[in-house]
Amino acid sequence: MEETISLKEIFSTLMKRIKLILLITLVATAISGLVSYFLLTPIYQSSSQILVNQSNAEQQSFDINQVRTNVEMINTYRVIIKSPTILEQVINELDLDMNVSQLANNITVKTEQNSQVFTIVVENPNPLTAVNIANTLGETFQKEIKEIMSGNNVKMLSEAEVPDNPSPVNPKPLLNMAIALVVGLMAGVGLAFLLEYLDNTIKTEQDIESLLDLPVIGVVPEMNEEQFHQKSRLTKTG
Incomplete structure (x- = not known):
């Protein structure tokens, strides 16, 4: 049946x-x-922005090809900014209790399509540490890229700041x-x-x-x- x-x-x-x-x-x-609420560690997020612009000598005349080159160069910069060369200096300067791999896992580099600006996003259990890493990373990258790429087209657009009432992004x-x-x-x-x-x-x-x-x-x-x-x-x- x-x-x-x-x-x-x-x-x-x-x-x-x-x-x-x-x-x-x-x-x-x-x-x-x-x-x-009680077992997972709160994770805070902070971010700084970096502008890839034309060099001083080329700022007098706007060159669309130079802008396009800068946009394409950001893909290379994304790799360099998370390289041991940059991260080791950040760890040493801030005396962080983590290795290069651990620090790299806490960093995300975000870009917008056809934009000359990319954002460094840092996550850390301490909101102040997240801000310090984001700013130090941007400053170190700006300084070292002149020697690595022989370029002078990188500038800190905005620095990370600690909000008055920081709230975790996770959990x-x-x-x-x-x-x-x-x-x-x-x-x-x-x-x-x-x-x-x-x-x-x-x-x-x-x-x-x-x-x-x-x-x-x-x-x-x-x-x-x-x-x-x-x-x-x-x-x-x-």
Whole structure:
């Protein structure tokens, strides 16, 4: 016999396990909140901007080809700014307790299409350290690029600053809790249907018909002891 699941059966299964579903959802959300607020280290972000412009000798006349060259040169600068040559000097100057690889992982260089400006974004558990790294990195790069590329077309456009009330960019507790709520709800619903699938006990007349492939002739109603005795007395007097 082909088995079909109706919306009524789905709703019945969910209602039967509603406490389990809510429990799993609440536990997942609570754990996510506790981890986000108390266990994960807050990460702060700071950024500085660098302008790749024309050299002083060429600023008298605007040259579109020179601008295009500067824009293309930014791709090379992005690699150089995260090179050990630059990062080692930043580590030594700020006396950072990290190696070149660790520092490079905390730095992102962002560029806009057809723009002569690129942004150095630094992430660190300490907002002041993030600001110092961003500014020192930009200054060191501006100084060293003159020797590395024999160029003088790099200028600090804006320096990083510590905000009055710095707020971390990671973790994001509310987002994490929202994700945990959805995942917990899905896990609870999935577990409810799994338990229902694994439960092979006979509960209804339909279960008997499905299992034995035989029609149900009669049903003995459920009754408590008092009802049983009343039924017995009525049978005897009848």
